[in-house]
Amino acid sequence: MGWRLDFRKFRVYLSERYGVGKAYYFIGFVEGNNDLYASLQSCGYILIFKPTFRNRDGKVKGNCDAELVLQAMIDLNEYHQAVIVTGDGDFYCLVGYLRKIGKLRCLLAPNMDKYSGLLKKAAGNNLAFMNDLRGKLEYKRKEPYKDGTS
Secondary structure (H helix, E strand, C coil): CCCCECHHHHHHHHHHHHCCCCEEEEEEECCCCHHHHHHHHHCCEEEEEEECEECCCCCEECCCHHHHHHHHHHCHHHCCCEEEECCCHHHHHHHHHHHHCCCEEEEEECCCCCCCHHHHHHHCCCEEECHHHHHHHECCCCCCCCCCCC
């Protein structure tokens, strides 16, 4: 979308706007990213890790789709409604099922220009986009002092 999300502000937004109590963050575990993981946890996210591997091109892969679906079903009786944050059509069946049983509060797609059309059908009127949230949720680096320290 051309801007960096401030995960602390986003966690507050999820809580205030949608009443999110538990906020899971599904992420591939990469050795050396401990500061990132600690930061996300300090913002209030519950991290669910997936082992990663390097593909033939050397890119780290760690698809967490199944973990998100499984966790949503494990916790099904523990939440009133879910907010799913994705633009990935792989979640079509989960979003559709949660909507059908009245458990979908919102599908929040990161980018209205780049999300699966399958999700539009699955979410119905429970679809929102993050495009217009830049002013509220953008990460803004603290300006260093004039002597170069921060």
